Amino acid sequence: MSIKIVKVEEATPQQWDRVTNHCEYATFFHTREWSEIWRTYQSGKLRNATKYITFNDGTEVLYPMMVRDISFGLIKQYLSAPEWKYGGWLSLSHLSEAHHNALYAYATSMNILLRQNPFDQSFPTNSIPWNLTDYTQVIDLRPGFESIKDYWFREHRSAIRNADRARKAGVTFEEGTTLEDWREYYKVYEAAVDRWGDNIQGEKFDWRLYDSILKSGTKNVKVWIVKLDGKIIGGAVRFYHNKHVVSWNKSVLRDYAKSYASNLLDYELIKQSCDGGYWWYDLDTSGGIEGVIAYKASLGTISLSANMLFHDTSMKRLAKTSRTALLSMSHKLSKTFHKPEVLTPSIDAGYSGKVEEQDRLEVTR
Incomplete structure (x- = not known):
């Protein structure tokens, strides 16, 4: 059939x-x-x-x-x-x-x-016919946390050692359960994004997206926070569904980078996901950033295809072509017929020409 x-x-x-x-x-x-x-x-x-x-x-x-x-x-x-x-x-x-x-x-x-x-x-x-070849890095949790720890002990001992250092320094790990916890974590996230600038993976989201998550009432999105002396110094947002846990973002304040809070977050979140019966701990795609890819690999991840398809219909392709042609024609016409007028500010505090302030600045700068 x-x-x-x-x-x-x-x-x-x-x-x-x-x-x-x-x-x-x-x-x-x-x-x-x-x-x-x-x-x-x-x-x-x-x-x-x-x-x-x-x-x-x-x-x-x-x-x-x-x-x-x-x-x-x-x-x-x-x-x-x-x-x-x-x-x-x-x-x-x-x-x-x-x-x-x-x-x-x-x-x-x-x-x-x-x-x-x-x-x-x-x-x-x-x-x-994918347009972009990509992959995500995931930890298979099914063997259990002790098996993952054994791997770390052999191949990535610092994952255990640095988490212990964070605990000894007084860093604590817990779920953020209040609006204030979410707001404080968002400040940490915002500072991290601003620090990385154009090197950030993905885009910066404003508070409205976090607020939309909270207003949805979902129990499947959680923020986990790390504290030192009662202050939130870092955290991570994770999404949970069926057998899958996925990292959305993780941030630690720059001044506390040597507290090993980031390592404690990874250790506890992976352990907790194992204990919760999840199969996959998904660290998400890395945007080709080699250092991020290498760090995820050190945790014992495997790579799974997460390719991208961008398909346009003939109508959309025609619209794109038409728009490009119109912009090109507009540019040519403006060069042919437009003769810039020299505008001079009047002695008055106002402006003699009927142009917007932005236009004035463009002409006189």
Whole structure:
């Protein structure tokens, strides 16, 4: 039987939750919670567009997506998922290559930005024409924490030694449970981002995104903090779903770098994830930053594909071409017909020409 999609409909909240809660390779980035957090953060500019797809053999698939309007609302841009995190489709049934091929054809019927889900082992990675090859680094927690410690003892002894140094120095580790804890951690995060500047991996998020997380009421996003003498000196935000824990960000105040608080965070978070029965501790992609990649590797990670697909429909490609042509024509016309006028400030405190202050500054600087 030839595998075909026979129905595509808007996913109901019940369908969405049922699949993401029971699909073993679903991550927090596939959930309604993540979608709603981003809808709130973007003030509705990003909207839910998640589909529930049925095949002619009865197989059902959830395809989490969001959509935003671009080109003055004439074109829709789909994201799977927001913030370049893991997207793609999920199913409670085994998906064959034929299912994946049909879903890929459906996905590329629209303007789509898609990050591969590294935990979907049935996904035909090699048959997709990815635009960007990337990977995430994860620790397999299934052997247990003692096995991970044995690896550290052999290959990365400082992971244990530095965590012990932090404890002896009085650094403590705990969950941040109050609004004040979140706000104090955000200050640490903000200082770290400002310190790194353009070298930061990803983008800087303002407090509104953190506030959107808190207002969502989710129990699957937690901030963990490290303190010294009662002061929050660092922390980490982690997302939890099914068997998967993923790092979102981690920051420590520069003045406390020698406290080994960062090492204590890693030690305790990995141990806690093992104790919680999780399978994967995901350190996320690294943006090609070699030092970050090397540090993650020292913790005993394995690499899993997390490639990116950027697909534009013919209409969007035409819009891009037209926009480029119009900008080029506008530039040529402005050079042909525009003769700059020399503007001189009047003796009055005001300005004699009817131009905006920004224009005046451009002319007279």
